[in-house]
Structures are given as structure tokens and as C-alpha cells.
Amino acid sequence: MISTAIFGIQNSGVLAITALLTGVALVFLALWIAKMISPRSFNPQKGEAYECGIPTRGDSMAQFHIGYYLFAILFLMFDVETVFLFPWAVKMRELGVDGLLSIAVFFGVLVLGLVYAWRKGALEWK
């Protein structure tokens, strides 16, 4: 494999942090420029929520449909389990039959979880 050092930077972690700071800098600089050159006017109406013209009733940070919460929980379960599949996927050929058998058990539990959630009606949007 070809070494892909950029300039003299050998460590990809440094480059990852550079990319992160680039993102921060992009937002910060663009907002700063926009604040510098954009016009400003003051009107009490402008600070209101953009809903339908009349003042908003009540707080909008309110309760919401329970279904979203349910899918978030399901996602958490599956996502954590797919994270465990990644290392096995890389080393699949080296681990051989032992690896296959153990991942089959793990995979079986994963599928059972999905079947359980399905039978319980967790996948229905009510």
C-alpha cells in the first residue's frame, strides 16, 4: 500500500482534527462576514416564531409522538450490534469457522430481536 502522507503530516489524527477545525472555521468566518456586511433593522415582530402570522400559543418545546422514541430505542439496539459486526467483517477470512459460528450466534440474537420487536408491534406507526 502506498503511504499517503500529506506534506510532512504522517498522523491522520492531526488531519482529522484539521478537518474538524476547518468545519468550525467555515461556519465562524462565514457568519462573521455575514454579520459584518448584512443590514440590520429592528422590529418586535421579527423575533416571533414563523408559524402562521398570529402570535404562537404556548411553548413549542412540548410533548411529541411516542413513536419517535420507540424507533430511537430500536436504532440504539441495532446500531450497537452492527458496531460489533465491523471488526469481525475485517478479519472474517482469518477467523475462519470459529469466527463464523460465534458470529452466527450473535447474528441469530440480532434477528430474534428484530422478530420480537416486529411481533410486539413496535414497528407499526400508530
Next chain:
Amino acid sequence: MTSGYIQAQFLDTTGVHTLLTETLHLAPWAAVTVECLLVGVGILLVYALLALFYIYYERKLCAAFQCRLGPNRVGPWGLLQSFADMFKMLIKEIIHLNHIDRFLFALAPYLVIIASVMAFAVLPWNDGVQIIDFNIGIFFLIAVSSIGVLGILLAGWSSNNKFTLIGSLRSGAQMVSYELSIGLSVITMVCLAGTMSVTGIVQEQSDLWFIFKGHVPALIAFVIYMIAGTAETNRGPFDLPEAESELTAGYHTEYSGMHFGFFYLAEYLNLFIVSGVASLLFLGGWQPLHIPSWDGFNMVMDYIPGFIWFLGKCFLLSYVIIWFKWTYPRLRIDQLLALEWKYLLPINLFNLVLMVLVIVFGLHF
């Protein structure tokens, strides 16, 4: 690597380091800082130019699908239209709202942009033309691109508006669900590649692209990836987080001027990232089209530079995703979740088993 078609490295940048340390006598830390700055400026330029190009690309394509001309006044063939749009966005007032959670409201665009810039930096444009090259590259890419969901949820929640709240919740449920499909189809391809390094995955495809190499499961994974990728970018038939007829503009309703511009930029860049990942996983990234034992054909294909292959594949896949958008009607939230959890996820799990069988019995090419 058994590849017979290794291309010359496109960019050799170690000369800059020698220049900084030996000719200018900078300390190593100072040299690295200057180099990091250069990298950052490079990312910014390419990122912004690509986003502007994508805005133009989508507007032209959308016009073509609707039998219109699209932007054609600003510059030749309307090429400067998106520059004009961005400049307009920059000089618009950023409105200060009364009832918002100020800290989270300001934080949300940062998260969205950071997610897309970091994912963007992982994509390989050519042999060695890549910013972040971890040995867990593709995993890192999935991890950082999921930060974007947080930004969208925060944007909707902190705006203190009913439309944005509903929009961000829909978006959260959708992106989180379809992330599973993306993760599983990536695992399927990682099984075939045997590595998570982005460079490694692309190198593995030097003789034949994975979509051809991987038999049926690679094809299924590709289709699932494209569907899930469309949903990840909140586009096409899956754009109900910003369903303009019911939620005004979804989670970014309350953002104005350049603040809104960041969501806009990130959305188009995510389109590029999704097509980029699809092209590197399935269509060989910057590898030219090679067919085993067609040596003359392979040599002709080698003359086309790698970044043209990569960008060509990206634009082609983006074309398909834009095509989805202008072809299918918008889904309802229950249909959307049923599609993921009752169809794509079981098919994907089955597909992973199929891929393992294909590899174990050596059925791939």
C-alpha cells in the same frame, strides 16, 4: 496487493515539507501548523466550489426533468447563478429571535457542517489524494456523518417552533433508521474487501469493481445503499422532514441568511458524500474500469486520470439520486419507517448472510 495496474501517485506533496523545514528553517511544529492551515484552506476551497457546483447541477437537472431551461442568465449557461445565490445569502440579515434556546440554536449549524466536512475529507479522489486516511476509514466516515443528525435535531428543538420540532423529529427518526441500512451494506462490502481502510477498499478493486466482483449480494447492497443514502440526505421521495407544503421548511424554518446557508451547503455536500461513498465501495472509487484479461482495453482506460473517474462516478450517482427526487412522490412517515424496518433491514441482514456464503464458497470473481 496483486494488482498489475497501480497508477503513478498523482500528487507528491512532501516537497512542501522540505521547503518549510530546510529552506525556511521552521521548527517541525511550526511547519506542521502551516501545513495544517494549507490543508484546511484546500478543504474549504474544494468544499465550497463543489457545493456551488452541486447547487447548479441540481437546478439544471431539475429544470431538464420539468422541461424548463433552469438558470441561464447569470454568466454563460447560468454557471455563475449559484455564486450569486451564495453572495445573496451572505448579505441577508441574520434575524435574532426571541424565544429560542440561543446556545443550541447557534451550535446546530456547526455540527451539521463539521459532520459533512469531516466525512468529505475521508473520500479518496485519486491514488494518494485523500486527506484523512485511517485504517478504519469507512467506519470513521459513518461515525462522523452521523453527527449531522444531532445538528438537525438541535436545530429543530432549539427554534421553539412547532414546524421545526416536527421536522427535526421526522428527520431524526428517518436518518437514524436508514443509518442501519447504510451500516449493514457497508459491512457487507467490508466482508468482501477484508479491510476498512478507504485506500485499501479501492486498491482491492483494481482488477474488477466490487459491484461486478461481489456477485448478487454486492448488487443488492448497492441498491439498498442508494435508497438509504437518498434517505440519509433528506432528499428525493424521503424529504418529509422539510415537506414544504406542510412544515414550511422543516427543521431550518427559523434560520435566516447565512445561518440557513450552512444547512443548504451541507445538504448538497452530503449528496456528494453519499455518491462518493457509493462509488468507492461499489464502483471502484478512482479505479478505471478494468475487465480481467482485456489488456488493451484496460490500458486505454488507465489513460483517464483517477480523479476524473471518481468525479464522474460521483456525478453519475448524484444524477440518479436527483432523478429519484423528481420521479417519486413524497412518502408518509409510517411508509418511510415501514420501508426501512420491514423491508430494507431484513433484506440487508439476509444479504449479509448471502455475502458470507459467497465468500466462504469462493463464488465471487
